Amino acid sequence: MRVEESLDPSGTCQDEVSRRLVGAAYELIARRYLLARHQIGAAILDADGGVHLGLHLDAMVGRAAICAEAVALGTARMATHTALVAVAAVRFPKPTEDGPARIVPPCGLCRELLLDHAPDLSVVLTGRCVALADLLPDKYVGTKWPTTASDCPERSVMDFRTPEVDKLAAEVIPEEFFELSAEKARDVYFADTRMLDGKQLAHNRYRTNPRSLIDHLVEQLELSGTETLLDIGCGNGFVLEHLRPHLADGHIVGLDIAPGVLRAAEARLAGVATPCEWVEGSADDLSLFGDHAFERVIATYMMHYVPDIDRCLAEVRRVLRPGGRFVLTTDRTDSMVEMYEMHFAVLRDMDAPKRLFKATPKARISLANGEEYLRRHFANVELRTWQDQLRFASAEAFMAFYSAHNYCCAASEPGDLGENFFEELHTRARARVEDVIARDGYFALTKFTGSFICS
Ligand SMILES: C[S@@+](CC[C@H](N)C(=O)[O-])C[C@H]1O[C@@H](n2cnc3c(N)ncnc32)[C@H](O)[C@@H]1O
Known part of the structure; x- marks a missing residue:
């Protein structure tokens, strides 16, 4: 040697x-x-x-x-x-x-x-x-394996990250992040469905991965069709509406702290044959449900709002049937780094206060630290990632998405930023995005998300 x-x-x-x-x-x-x-x-x-x-x-x-x-x-x-x-x-x-x-x-x-x-x-x-x-320009392609993007499991794990995106992420994303409260979620952000509608519409319309986040979730849930499923922080029922056909003989419970979006979820699934129940409450108190009441529990992009994450996970574990599965979906903090780069550049141009230069609130529990939390409550924890790229060919479409994100949370806790702050932010951001679209044909946001599968 x-x-x-x-x-x-x-x-x-x-x-x-x-x-x-x-x-x-x-x-x-x-x-x-x-x-x-x-x-x-x-x-x-x-x-x-x-x-x-x-x-x-x-x-x-x-x-x-x-x-x-x-x-x-x-x-x-x-x-x-x-x-x-x-x-x-x-x-x-x-x-x-x-x-x-x-x-x-x-x-x-x-x-x-x-x-x-x-x-x-x-x-x-x-x-x-x-x-x-x-x-390998003329690679052998036989008939043994599926070859279309939507059939091939390996293609469903599409990879949009390039070394350039990774480099940008290392430069742009700060350590400090916004902490958003459940009360504000209930009374302000999710008092109605505006924010959720804006984000969901953009994902449906501008995504590049032929397999959607819902396809990814369905894959992770391995449903037979008869399960009892609890969705904590179900929002406006977008996810449940798509999962429902996979639970034709099952039972659905949607729980959310915000009555505004919960009512929208109820209306959305009104008339479906799968029995649905709608519960207003906080995900860290599931005392309404008995032990082992559910075969599946999901938490999609919501855990960072929950006041007591450990208590919530202990509750999920309690209500989960042995052999059942909990799927927690969240992001990496550098997901959509291109939006943060643009946003911080505009904030710098405007000489904005330092407190606005923070990462996504999902940093509180993200793909990076989620396993630490989950291992305290579940014996088996496995991370499966899913990526996408949103491509906006119109500045207007992007601006609707950016505003549905409360301008990267700058509008979540605005303090006193002066009367015209957001008007100016909007105008400057739009000009930057228009430049990128004129140059590249679209403004791309690289998504890096994933689910922890816990049992
Ligand atoms: C970003 S939305 C995600 C909604 C839905 N899961 C989806 O992916 O479309 C976050 C949701 O979590 C809810 N939420 C926030 N804090 C909560 C809590 N402590 N308990 C239950 N739901 C909560 C909000 O009201 C909101 O509907």
């Missing part, structure tokens, strides 16, 4: 992803190199930032050897369902060879295999990422 710092080729890499993967693959093969046994190490990055390693296995009969990339793919798939983003492989020099370890491209067989399992994978070549599909 030889371990020499100078053999590491990660220093030649031009971007952070390549450096990280090449460094990990090198570190593995430098530790495990064995003449005629293990020559190559590989590392695969998943969309949640996890790195999965694989070691090449040589064999007495050459054709029986297994490439490091294939082993890394298996390791990744054992660990997560999340989309795979990039792969790198590093060949360690034989004792008779001079020079550093080399970044090596995947062989033809691995190109076929990797693209079957991760069609959007990038590969590190000469220190930078390129699309693996470009290295």
